[in-house]
Amino acid sequence: MSASAIRALFAVASRPEIVSFAGGNPAVEALDFEAVEDVVRQVIRDAGATALQYGVGQGRPELREHLVTVMGAEGITAHADELIVTAGGQQALELVASCFVDPGDIVIAEGPTYVGGIGALASCQADVRHVAMDDHGMQVDQLEDLLAELQREGRRAKYIYTIPNHQNPGGVSLSVERRHRLAELADAYDVMVLEDNPYGLLDFAGKVYPSIRELIPDRTIYVGTVSKTFAPGVRTGWIAAPAPVRDKLVLLREAADLCPSSLTQMVVETWFATQPWREQIDSFRDVYREKAEAMLRALDEEMPPGVSWTRPSGAFYIWMTVPAGIDTDDLAAKAIGRRVAFVPGRGFYADGSGGDRLRLCYSQPSPERIREGVTRFGELLYDELALVRAVYGTHGAPEPRARPADPAPSRGQEPG
């Protein structure tokens, strides 16, 4: 499915009659809007002339100090000087790609990986090599094979792009043991790591994993964002990078859009300075945990045999594999007809694979709507599998399950 097709899908998915598991929008409605109103008023009242003026390309020092504190909440140490404020995590990924990648250069990434990360790499004509994941994240033994193979060919990847925590779209995290192994391999093969961490603070149990940056600070470029801990509408992310890389990135950033918005930067820094932001993250976490539990419970009950999926311990995403004979591009179009939406898998790979995969995001619908959407989706899959069986025979396709004439009534879900 092309970028424009995905855009069309998102547009349709936003219709109210459709239960959308498509876009990865955070549940900003869980924010305290009166507090946000106070924050924006305060910014204009106390420092309007600064908020409405140009700023500097690296971003405001005051904001960078707060972002260092946010990194500290995951046990990551950094200095404000190392940080560059970016227009969300996406600009960070694009700047890093622009800085390092010439056409044809190799970049290693998890397969599947973030669509926007692939987009940034594609715009620099990178040669993206995927390393498969399992329930413990990137399979580092496969990474080692790939690094060794490249070395034999006299080539070297520009960097390894990883989303170690609650990966988008995989819904899994890199195990602690594998983090250490990844760091060792990066050292041994002299490769940089791009650590993209939008979801690290959204573990349902509040668990934090060791950051790659903490293991190998000199060869890690770290990307953060406030999109999932505060709000994406302020378009505020950051890069923490070693000084020579930071300086190059600032110049690229100035060519790209001069400087971040002073207004949104000051809104973010005033949010972190004056509001109980840790409690806000706790409440986001509770919201997503409740939705994840509703989603997993519904999937367990409603999916036909032969369908498998990951079981997230944080953030927004479930990655699903459907049986042979079903193409998820086609399935996504049919799902719209059943008033449910998801993102088909091919967009999450640079190499055209993923036709039997799809991403479900549960961050937006209520637990009741999640149950409803999964029920509709389960019905579609039963019907599709019956079709597959009719065409290809029974091999691998399940028997249709007896279903009630009407969908089961929606049930509210409690966090377990």
Add this chain to the structure above:
Amino acid sequence: MSASAIRALFAVASRPEIVSFAGGNPAVEALDFEAVEDVVRQVIRDAGATALQYGVGQGRPELREHLVTVMGAEGITAHADELIVTAGGQQALELVASCFVDPGDIVIAEGPTYVGGIGALASCQADVRHVAMDDHGMQVDQLEDLLAELQREGRRAKYIYTIPNHQNPGGVSLSVERRHRLAELADAYDVMVLEDNPYGLLDFAGKVYPSIRELIPDRTIYVGTVSKTFAPGVRTGWIAAPAPVRDKLVLLREAADLCPSSLTQMVVETWFATQPWREQIDSFRDVYREKAEAMLRALDEEMPPGVSWTRPSGAFYIWMTVPAGIDTDDLAAKAIGRRVAFVPGRGFYADGSGGDRLRLCYSQPSPERIREGVTRFGELLYDELALVRAVYGTHGAPEPRARPADPAPSRGQEPG
């Protein structure tokens, strides 16, 4: 002077004891901050969940409608569908360069031209060819010679980059006759035009010139910004482009930073929807006219013979030429010692020329401070010319003028 040296200069120039004619910051202090506070409150109170969420890459339709109205204030017709909201004019220039320019491709630009425009072209490794300006803007006869020469070589420029109104840094506007000739040449040689128009509404007499877009809509990509008509701190600009170009630019934009900030977009659209924005532009215009008059009067009185400068009829800038023997990179460093700052000329050319030129921007200091800064700068130039005369003989260098031991007291300037 390198980009990092210019940044260091700007940092020093922001010290309070220095009269800065360096950065092109608009006079945002002329805004009604209570009105802005009302606007930001209204955005969060009425639609906080939308303002804090992701948006679409092309930008909000509601904002694009208002931007069409702003274009209409200069007699430019457009449809909201044609527009892409960008992170200021800079992102627009960068996206257009990324879309059209492969390394080594030729782009024609005025010489001098906007530093950020050169930066965007440099990041795409464009081969920038300058066309000189005079008091009526780009010299279109020279443009014709260049286009003909390229045609003979079997080459073609990707586009002609022009800032037709109150050019940065030239401080001049393209004459009406030359606009028509530019349009004819673009047609005859089948070249696109990138029309960058940050200052069109800031003519001191309220005069508007015909837009290149109105003359040749199918081959013009138009760039606007609210940085000079509202505030740069919201980082909001736009591109109006023919549909096939627009679609490519939206994809590039999504790879670059996903989407514009919903919050800043809604602040801008609410500003235009609820506030007397035309009157605000009138008052900006009055502020800049008063400053320009103070600046020109002071220059007429304080500059040594042999120094020449443009006489702006709008916006922020005066472009100065100093006598032979003075290098404006060196002069800028010495000026800091005299507590006055400007931007030396080389940064405004892609080819290293401009060592005898400099830009003075009068948008920030008060008329009193302008007089003070010009007096300091005049003293420096007299001293430098005396040095030049001592080294090279009297040829071309003026006699020092008798000056009072203390600077003349500052005089407030009235608009003439």
